[in-house]
Amino acid sequence: MRNGPAVSLKKTEVEWPTWALIAIIYGSWLALTYFGTDLPWWALLPAAAFVTCWHGHLQHELIHGHPTRNQRLNDALAFPPLSLWIPYPIYKEQHLAHHRSQVLADPLDDPESYYVPAERWATLSGVSKALLTANNTLLGRLVLGPVLVPFGFLKSELIHSVGGTGGRAAIWGGHAVAIAALLTWIVGVCGMPFWMYVAFFVLPGTSLLLMRSFLEHRPGATQKDRTAVVEGCWLTRLLYLNNNLHVVHHAQPKLAWYKIPAAYERNREAIARRNGGYVFKGYADVARRFLVTPKDMPVYAPSLSGPSLSSSSLSRK
Numbered sequence: 001m002r003n004g005p006a007v008s009l010k011k012t013e014v015e016w017p018t019w020a021l022i023a024i025i026y027g028s029w030l031a032l033t034y035f036g037t038d039l040p041w042w043a044l045l046p047a048a049a050f051v052t053c054w055h056g057h058l059q060h061e062l063i064h065g066h067p068t069r070n071q072r073l074n075d076a077l078a079f080p081p082l083s084l085w086i087p088y089p090i091y092k093e094q095h096l097a098h099h100r101s102q103v104l105a106d107p108l109d110d111p112e113s114y115y116v117p118a119e120r121w122a123t124l125s126g127v128s129k130a131l132l133t134a135n136n137t138l139l140g141r142l143v144l145g146p147v148l149v150p151f152g153f154l155k156s157e158l159i160h161s162v163g164g165t166g167g168r169a170a171i172w173g174g175h176a177v178a179i180a181a182l183l184t185w186i187v188g189v190c191g192m193p194f195w196m197y198v199a200f201f202v203l204p205g206t207s208l209l210l211m212r213s214f215l216e217h218r219p220g221a222t223q224k225d226r227t228a229v230v231e232g233c234w235l236t237r238l239l240y241l242n243n244n245l246h247v248v249h250h251a252q253p254k255l256a257w258y259k260i261p262a263a264y265e266r267n268r269e270a271i272a273r274r275n276g277g278y279v280f281k282g283y284a285d286v287a288r289r290f291l292v293t294p295k296d297m298p299v300y301a302p303s304l305s306g307p308s309l310s311s312s313s314l315s316r317k
Contacts, residue, residue, distance in 0.1 A: 012069065014067075015066055015067035015068075015256055017256070017257075017258045018061060018066050018067035018256065018257070018258075019067055021058060021061075021241075022058065022067070022077060025051060025054050025055050025058055026055075026080075028047075028051045029051050029052075029055065029082060032044065032047055032048050032051060032201075033185065033186050033190045033192060033197070033201075034189075034190050036048070036190065036192050036196070036200070037190070037191055037192055037196070041200070044200055045200050045204060048200045048201040048204070048205065049200070049201070049204035049205045049207070049208050050205075050208065050239060051082075051201075051205070052082055052083055052201045052202065052204075052205025052206070052208075053205045053206075053208035053209045053239060054239055054241075055080075055082045055083070055205075056082075056083060056205070056209050057209075057212075057239070057240055057241040057243060057257075058078065058241070059078040059088060059091065060095065060241070060243060061241055061256075061257050062074040062075065062077055062078035063078065063091075063092045063095055063096065064253050064254055065254055066256055066257075075088070075089075075092070078092075079178065080178060080182065081175060081178050081179060081182070082182070082201070082205075083201075083202055083205060083206060084179060084182075084198075084202050085150040085153065085154070085202070085206075086150070086153060087168075087171050087172065087174070087175035089171045089174075090157075090168065090171060094111040094112060095112065097110075097111050098110055098111055098112040099250070099253055102223070103223065104217045104223060104226040104227065105217040105218055105219045105220075105226055105300065106219070106300060107300050110217070112213075112217075113217070113300070114135070114136070114213075114298065115219060115298055115299065115300035116132065116298055116299055116300060117299075117300055118299050118300065118301060121298075121299040131144065131148065132298040133294055133297065133298060134294075135148055135298065136294040136295055136296060136297070136298050137290055137291065137292050137293060137294050137295070138211070138214055138286060138287055138290045138291050138292075138295075139291050139292055141210050141211070141214045142207045142210065142211060143207070145206070145207065145210040146202075146203045146204075146206040146207045146210065147203075149206070149210065150206070157172075208239065211283060212230075212236075212240045212243065212244055214286065214290075214295070215228045215230060215278075215280065215286060215290075215295060216228055216246050217246075218278065218295075218296065219296075219300055219301060220276060220278070221276075224274055224275060224276070225274075225275045225276030225278055226275075226278075227246050227247045227250050227275055227278070228246055228247070228275070228278045228279070228280065229244070229245055229246060229247050229248075229264070229271060229272075229275065229278065229279045229280070230244040230245075230246075230279075230280045230281075230282065230283060230285075230286060231244070231245070231279070231280065231281055231282060232244045232282045232283060233282055236282070236283060237261065241257035242257050242258070242260035242261055242264075243257070243260075245260050245261065245264045247264075247271050247274070247275050248260050248263050248264050248267075248271070
């Protein structure tokens, strides 16, 4: 009698790079907060910003099922709100909804859109339009974004709460407890003033995070050409856990961060064709084009994605 087909008993992969990352990020944050008041500002600022931004990308990685198959454990590892302003459960909810969006960048379908509907745009004041337009320059996103984005998020949460549609009392209660624990450590144990933590960790860390998302999606003509690639250098790839290679992440959301570069290199030219050449060499390339020039208008309309966005950096390599 013939034997049946062999059954593979492959062991579950242990994601050592992600476990190491968890230890490094939380260890670095503890060290920087504990010794922060003894460090010169010019050393603390870049390190604190880097670690806070890095933690945001670690949370993103854990949302997508890493480093374990137990999502409750992953969520527990991601829960500490080092950036203070957004509760992890809400970030997770909105980000997974973003991945389910059938029309990326559409503010009515994509909760991570930076655009506003045309109907709302028509009702905005001149000042609001100027702020949103400035926020669509890289300089504006870095300077204004760390205030505008949390403000917009908190305003939305307040509106939902007042309207009785939020259902987030337990989430915000847990977030308040987590913030209290963090501040007990930061202020009570480490002796770091609250303003200092905001100025050195929260605002610049959020600014670095927003540099990555600046060109992440656009209102392209089709879903395929709405997602960008910014190839970047080793430092930005490490900081953003390769999420700057955003097309790959959207195509394979469960792919671990350290496997994304190989997947990109295998399909590099095909990706550039697929997304309409929405590819940039690095963030210096992005700054050269859009430091003070709006990448497009913040009002949502697929036809408004400018021709400058569709030119590929691959041709200049």
